[in-house]
Amino acid sequence: MRILVCVKRVPLTGGKMVLTADEQSLETRHLGFTISPHEECGVEEAVRLVEQHGGEVTVLALGPPEAEEQIRETLAIGADRGILLADGGEEWDPQATAAAIVAAVQADAEGFDLIVFGNESADSGNYQVGIRVAHALGRPVVTGLKGVSVEDGRARCEQEVAGGRDVYDVPLPAVVTVLEGINLPRYPSVPAKLRARQKPIEARTPERPAPRLEKLRLAVPAGQGKQAEILGQGPDAAPAVVEVMRELGVA
Amino acid sequence: MTVLVLVDDDDLTRQALTLASGLGEVEALAIGSAPEGLPVERVWVAEGVQAYAPGAWATALEEVIDRTSPTAVVAPGTNRGNEVLAHVAARRDLPLAANCTRVLAQDSGSRGSTLDVTRVRWGGSLLEEARVHSELPLLSVAPHALAAAEQAGSPAIESFTPALTDADLVVRVSEHVDEVSTGVSLAEAKVVVSGGRGVGSADGFGILEELAAVLDAAVGCSRVVTSAGWRPHTDQVGQTGTKVSPDLYIACGISGATQHIAGCKGAKKILAINSDAEAPILASADYAVIGDLTEIVPAITAELRKAQSP
Ligand SMILES: Cc1cc2nc3c(=O)[nH]c(=O)nc-3n(C[C@H](O)[C@H](O)[C@H](O)COP(=O)(O)OP(=O)(O)OC[C@H]3O[C@@H](n4cnc5c(N)ncnc54)[C@H](O)[C@@H]3O)c2cc1C
Ligand SMILES: Nc1ncnc2c1ncn2[C@@H]1O[C@H](COP(=O)(O)O)[C@@H](O)[C@H]1O
Numbered sequence: 001m002r003i004l005v006c007v008k009r010v011p012l013t014g015g016k017m018v019l020t021a022d023e024q025s026l027e028t029r030h031l032g033f034t035i036s037p038h039e040e041c042g043v044e045e046a047v048r049l050v051e052q053h054g055g056e057v058t059v060l061a062l063g064p065p066e067a068e069e070q071i072r073e074t075l076a077i078g079a080d081r082g083i084l085l086a087d088g089g090e091e092w093d094p095q096a097t098a099a100a101i102v103a104a105v106q107a108d109a110e111g112f113d114l115i116v117f118g119n120e121s122a123d124s125g126n127y128q129v130g131i132r133v134a135h136a137l138g139r140p141v142v143t144g145l146k147g148v149s150v151e152d153g154r155a156r157c158e159q160e161v162a163g164g165r166d167v168y169d170v171p172l173p174a175v176v177t178v179l180e181g182i183n184l185p186r187y188p189s190v191p192a193k194l195r196a197r198q199k200p201i202e203a204r205t206p207e208r209p210a211p212r213l214e215k216l217r218l219a220v221p222a223g224q225g226k227q228a229e230i231l232g233q234g235p236d237a238a239p240a241v242v243e244v245m246r247e248l249g250v251a
Numbered sequence: 252m253t254v255l256v257l258v259d260d261d262d263l264t265r266q267a268l269t270l271a272s273g274l275g276e277v278e279a280l281a282i283g284s285a286p287e288g289l290p291v292e293r294v295w296v297a298e299g300v301q302a303y304a305p306g307a308w309a310t311a312l313e314e315v316i317d318r319t320s321p322t323a324v325v326a327p328g329t330n331r332g333n334e335v336l337a338h339v340a341a342r343r344d345l346p347l348a349a350n351c352t353r354v355l356a357q358d359s360g361s362r363g364s365t366l367d368v369t370r371v372r373w374g375g376s377l378l379e380e381a382r383v384h385s386e387l388p389l390l391s392v393a394p395h396a397l398a399a400a401e402q403a404g405s406p407a408i409e410s411f412t413p414a415l416t417d418a419d420l421v422v423r424v425s426e427h428v429d430e431v432s433t434g435v436s437l438a439e440a441k442v443v444v445s446g447g448r449g450v451g452s453a454d455g456f457g458i459l460e461e462l463a464a465v466l467d468a469a470v471g472c473s474r475v476v477t478s479a480g481w482r483p484h485t486d487q488v489g490q491t492g493t494k495v496s497p498d499l500y501i502a503c504g505i506s507g508a509t510q511h512i513a514g515c516k517g518a519k520k521i522l523a524i525n526s527d528a529e530a531p532i533l534a535s536a537d538y539a540v541i542g543d544l545t546e547i548v549p550a551i552t553a554e555l556r557k558a559q560s561p
Pocket of ligand 2: 006007008010036038039060061062063094097115116118119120121122123125126127129130155
């Protein structure tokens with residue numbers, strides 16, 4: 001089976017959100033980059049399905065040229081090839097993102113049996129790109145999955161809900177969105193990282209339409225930057241801790 | 252001006268209604284049965300939708316949109332609320348702003364209608380002011396971002412049976428598997444004892460479990476811990492894990508990355524136990540003990556036991 005996984009390059013923000021002076025983005029000069037854990041699990045899930053059923057995993061990212069780094073990381077997990085859609089350095093809204101992904105899918109000669117998304121992107125969290133892509137392609141979509149298995153041209157999809165699991169059974173080709181915890185992604189080995197350097201990445205430059213969900217500015221919410229009351233150093237602080245627990249009514 | 256809200260019977264629905272009431276006169280769509288006493292003008296009740304099917308819910312919502320011609324459609328920012336709105340957004344090629352916390356300004360100028368909102372990014376660690384360019388803005392409401400107004404009403408009830416197609420039912424819940432959970436649930440615990448990389452190993456969690464047992468607490472952890480395979484992902488607190496809101500959250504050997512804090516900032520109080528007096532968690536915590544958790548955690552457990560035994 002042929003599987004496409006869509007991933008988004010985002011900054012690894014650490015302990016604090018710091019904005020650029022124009023409030024349009026995070027200050028990323030001193031930060032590393034990554035993809036959402038949901039998407040990383042999506043790549044692992046796709047690689048496992050192909051290990052089981054045969055086929056090929058393609059990873060697509062819409063982002064700056066540096067997003068090649070994130071695609072290479074997924075190739076080290078075991079994906080076979082990449083598609084990099086250059087975003088021209090601006091953020092794309094979810095409608096435009098979905099349209100660019102749909103165009104890339106339609107341009108692919110062989111097509112995909114399964115398209116895998118994160119349930120939501122790490123940074124903008126729009127909860128919709130996967131559903132939009134599925135709709136444009138006329139395919140069923142199941143979201144927020146903690147389990148996917150494929151048999152006889154159908155996908156059995158499991159969601160964690162209160163009291164257990166809800167199960168959906170849909171025909172392929174289909175679209176799924178997954179959550180971290182669906183699997184435990186492997187750590188890429190050194191040889192796998194070396195092999196990833198040789199795998200093909202195709203680059204394209206789609207045109208960005210005007211956003212209909214337009215970012216005006218970002219703001220850091222109040223509440224960051226408290227100063228904790230130090231109850232003590234080392235085990236000698238235990239009585240002070242228990243005192244606080246009593247005041248809070250939990251001990 | 253009518254605002255249409257997709258409702259369920261929970262507090263998140265009440266929060267969504269509160270945000271929606273700032274946009275106009277509220278009518279609601281309930282699937283199956285109408286919750287009691289909603290503070291709205293009218294509740295449309297869609298009948299004949301059996302198991303959850305996002306396409307069927309979207310069709311029901313579209314029918315009520317056609318009947319009421321609302322100026323906005325709102326849903327709680329739950330899995331289903333976001334999913335159903337996204338289906339309507341995709342079908343009608345409309346923008347959707349997920350997880351809004353406020354409505355700022357509405358404008359219908361010569362260059363089309365816009366609605367400005369504040370929404371959350373990064374699981375709540377960052378806010379965005381966004382402009383929705385649409386005649387019919389679709390919004391979901393971020394959970395616990397605003398307090399629900401204490402209101403009740405006696406709405407008119409209007410039952411209808413949406414005209415579902417086979418395509419609406421291709422994706423539907425076909426089976427439910429029960430799973431019995433053991434111990435204190437992380438999401439509902441009054442106290443959470445949580446461990447990070449500083450705990451050092453899977454075995455290192457033994458002392459956290461002992462403390463949790465004395466406090467009747469749940470055990471949580473950071474993503475470093477689940478990635479290392481020390482604990483299952485169901486224990487992970489954070490942006491891509493569980494969101495907790497205990498009276499006390501005890502963060503042991505956790506640095507306080509924004510993605511971790513996104514999951515525990517609903518706690519009334521946070522106590523950090525960390526060997527680094529400069530760790531970022533101290534800027535999110537109310538109390539801190541500086542030092543080695545392998546000494547501090549057992550000392551707290553012993554102190555609690557001392558107090559409990561007569
Ligand atoms: C999109 C995205 C989503 C994410 N989602 C989550 C999520 O849901 N949950 C989550 O937790 N993370 C999440 N992360 C990861 C997050 O960014 C951090 O990498 C992670 O939270 C760090 O875990 P940690 O605090 O255990 O480890 P570290 O950052 O390595 O911190 C370890 C801490 O332990 C202290 N320490 C060490 N030894 C001791 C000792 N003996 N006694 C006391 N203190 C000690 C150190 O001083 C340090 O502060 C996400 C990241 C991304 C990009
Ligand atoms: N720029 C992008 N490039 C590739 N995939 C993306 C991009 N933005 C969103 N996606 C995919 O769509 C999912 C949902 O995104 P969103 O609707 O923004 O929450 C993400 O988890 C990704 O799988």
